[in-house]
Amino acid sequence: MKKREFWARLRRNKLAISGLILVSGLFLVSIFAYYLAPYDPGQIDLNQVLMPPSAQHWLGTDTLGRDVLSRIIYGSRVSLKVGFVAVGLATLIGLIVGATAGFYGGWVDLVLMRFVDLMLCFPSFFLILAVIALLEPSIWNIMVVIGATSWMGVARLVRAEILSLKEREFVTAARALGASDMRLILRHLLPNALAPVMVSATLGVAGAILTESALSFLGLGVQPPTPSWGNILTAGKDNIEIAWWLSVFPGLAILITVMSYNLLGEGIREAIDPRLKE
Amino acid sequence: MWTYMIKRLLLMVPLLVGITLVSFVVIHLAPGTPVELQTTMNPKASLEAQKRLRELYGLDKPLYVQYWDWLKRMAFLDFGRSFSPDRRPVWDKIKERIGITVSLNTLSLLIILMVAIPIGIFAAVKPHSWFDRGTTLFVFFGFAMPTFWLALLLMMLFGVYLEWLPISGLTSLGFHQFTLWHKITDLAAHIVLPVLVAAFGGLAGMSRYMRGNMLEVIRQDYIITARAKGLPERTVIFKHALRNALLPVITLLGLSVPGLIGGSVIFESIFAIPGMGQLFYGAVMARDYPLVMGELVIGAFLTLLGNLLADVGYALVDPRIRTE
Numbered sequence: 001m002k003k004r005e006f007w008a009r010l011r012r013n014k015l016a017i018s019g020l021i022l023v024s025g026l027f028l029v030s031i032f033a034y035y036l037a038p039y040d041p042g043q044i045d046l047n048q049v050l051m052p053p054s055a056q057h058w059l060g061t062d063t064l065g066r067d068v069l070s071r072i073i074y075g076s077r078v079s080l081k082v083g084f085v086a087v088g089l090a091t092l093i094g095l096i097v098g099a100t101a102g103f104y105g106g107w108v109d110l111v112l113m114r115f116v117d118l119m120l121c122f123p124s125f126f127l128i129l130a131v132i133a134l135l136e137p138s139i140w141n142i143m144v145v146i147g148a149t150s151w152m153g154v155a156r157l158v159r160a161e162i163l164s165l166k167e168r169e170f171v172t173a174a175r176a177l178g179a180s181d182m183r184l185i186l187r188h189l190l191p192n193a194l195a196p197v198m199v200s201a202t203l204g205v206a207g208a209i210l211t212e213s214a215l216s217f218l219g220l221g222v223q224p225p226t227p228s229w230g231n232i233l234t235a236g237k238d239n240i241e242i243a244w245w246l247s248v249f250p251g252l253a254i255l256i257t258v259m260s261y262n263l264l265g266e267g268i269r270e271a272i273d274p275r276l277k278e
Numbered sequence: 279m280w281t282y283m284i285k286r287l288l289l290m291v292p293l294l295v296g297i298t299l300v301s302f303v304v305i306h307l308a309p310g311t312p313v314e315l316q317t318t319m320n321p322k323a324s325l326e327a328q329k330r331l332r333e334l335y336g337l338d339k340p341l342y343v344q345y346w347d348w349l350k351r352m353a354f355l356d357f358g359r360s361f362s363p364d365r366r367p368v369w370d371k372i373k374e375r376i377g378i379t380v381s382l383n384t385l386s387l388l389i390i391l392m393v394a395i396p397i398g399i400f401a402a403v404k405p406h407s408w409f410d411r412g413t414t415l416f417v418f419f420g421f422a423m424p425t426f427w428l429a430l431l432l433m434m435l436f437g438v439y440l441e442w443l444p445i446s447g448l449t450s451l452g453f454h455q456f457t458l459w460h461k462i463t464d465l466a467a468h469i470v471l472p473v474l475v476a477a478f479g480g481l482a483g484m485s486r487y488m489r490g491n492m493l494e495v496i497r498q499d500y501i502i503t504a505r506a507k508g509l510p511e512r513t514v515i516f517k518h519a520l521r522n523a524l525l526p527v528i529t530l531l532g533l534s535v536p537g538l539i540g541g542s543v544i545f546e547s548i549f550a551i552p553g554m555g556q557l558f559y560g561a562v563m564a565r566d567y568p569l570v571m572g573e574l575v576i577g578a579f580l581t582l583l584g585n586l587l588a589d590v591g592y593a594l595v596d597p598r599i600r601t602e
Contacts, residue, residue, distance in 0.1 A: 125543055
């Protein structure tokens with residue numbers, strides 16, 4: 001599909017554009033966190049413990065008197081990092097497995113796809129927790145574990161695309177010209193299969209952010225004092241009877257972020273395949 | 279039907295073996311062996327004791343022997359003993375909690391079906407109506423809502439501010455002395471929030487899926503025929519269209535099992551419900567390896583069972599599957 005056509009369709013999709021604006025906004029917030037945050041996110045002030053939102057602290061303070069707004073702003077960095085690294089890894093594994101299975105077929109396909117089925121049998125949150133229990137919880141470990149347990153969808157997608165593409169004439173032509181398997185896959189097949197992968201990666205970022213926040217909330221993700229939306233919510237739960245602002249605002253940040261990636265993903269999907277929009 | 283069932287059951291065997299293999303690999307990712315961990319926590323353990331422990335777990339044997347031994351024990355649901363001070367067998371610990379998790383998840387599946395299917399039907403029958411637009415918005419929220427946050431908000435609203443519902447555990451103090459009716463209402467009050475939270479995530483997906491199916495079916499020729507012969511719209515939708523639109527839902531039900539089981543870790547630990555999820559969370563926090571392993575295998579097994587039930591259910595209602 002033509003690039004210009006794609007952008008033109010994407011531009012006309014209001015939801016996609018609002019998603020794109022929100023996602024870019026989040027990027028800017030996490031890049032310029034230092035300038036945007038009114039306070040140092042780690043600055044403890046024991047005279048200002050659990051203060052409700054006020055002119056001084058717009059979103060209140062936490063149990064150590066730290067400014068919640070500043071911590072949420074810095075927390076966006078964690079979400080961004082986890083989203084991109086985890087999904088990058090998942091997409092990479094998915095591309096390799098899916099392309100190999102689809103291209104070579106036969107028993108290679110059989111073995112790889114049975115492995116995909118197998119991985120889908122595990123409740124992924126159980127698998128993630130088990131691995132986290134063995135390794136130490138840290139932002140790098142979570143990114144790797146989320147990536148390593150969420151590639152199966154991409155693999156199936158890529159395999160299906162490759163299967164339908166590999167019998168086409170342009171592939172036969174390239175093969176006749178003596179292109180190697182590697183070249184066929186990388187130059188001729190994968191580029192034509194990228195569109196649906198892009199959609200699933202965008203939606204995947206949303207999923208990875210949700211998983212990270214849940215892990216951090218359970219104390220098995222990003223460790224304090226590094227602020228993440230999930231671990232601010234842990235304090236929210238511990239103080240649920242006295243400090244509503246600790247529970248409400250970080251969750252809102254997660255909701256808005258995840259929603260904007262979903263909007264963008266759906267928008268891209270519709271721009272790629274307009275038939276989907278009834 | 280029977281050949282289909284047998285074929286389907288045979289397909290499960292390699293998956294079962296695979297599940298145990300992956301779990302086995304996962305547990306051996308551990309930086310320290312289980313024995314090291316048990317003895318470093320207890321500095322009094324002598325070298326002799328360490329050796330005995332290592333032999334007990336068979337860690338001095340080659341990996342494939344270890345795996346085979348473990349597999350043999352697992353055939354009898356013997357997952358070893360928990361590392362926690364009570365040292366109870368892992369299966370005993372899981373056994374007493376599995377019922378709670380399975381029944382809560384079944385309940386939330388029922389709620390998902392009861393709410394999502396009507397939403398999907400009405401949204402599809404009148405696409406782009408205000409109802410359809412409203413539910414689309416709801417679906418977008420549903421997909422983006424972190425369930426643990428929803429749990430916190432509901433706890434805050436109904437538990438703390440309105441004080442209508444209890445926010446933790448399954449029963450109140452003194453449950454044993456309650457009358458039967460009191461017992462039922464007490465239990466219901468305790469599980470309403472956890473079940474709602476567990477159902478919420480699936481609700482969005484299922485109603486969206488149902489709407490898609492329904493839209494697809496309504497476009498078919500036989501629906502036009504049904505309308506053309508003058509059947510009332512109600513009959514066309516609920517008798518002719520609904521049946522075919524419901525079929526793929528069975529598959530989605532099976533597919534949603536791993537998500538529900540995984541999600542039970544979250545809602546059970548938030549609402550302090552003594553189920554498998556809470557047990558697993560505790561095991562992870564305490565690095566109780568045998569228990570983590572047992573939970574992992576049982577969780578995967580439940581998923582497999584869910585998929586099997588869905589496939590069999592599908593075959594029961596759709597004869598095309600059986601003859602394939």
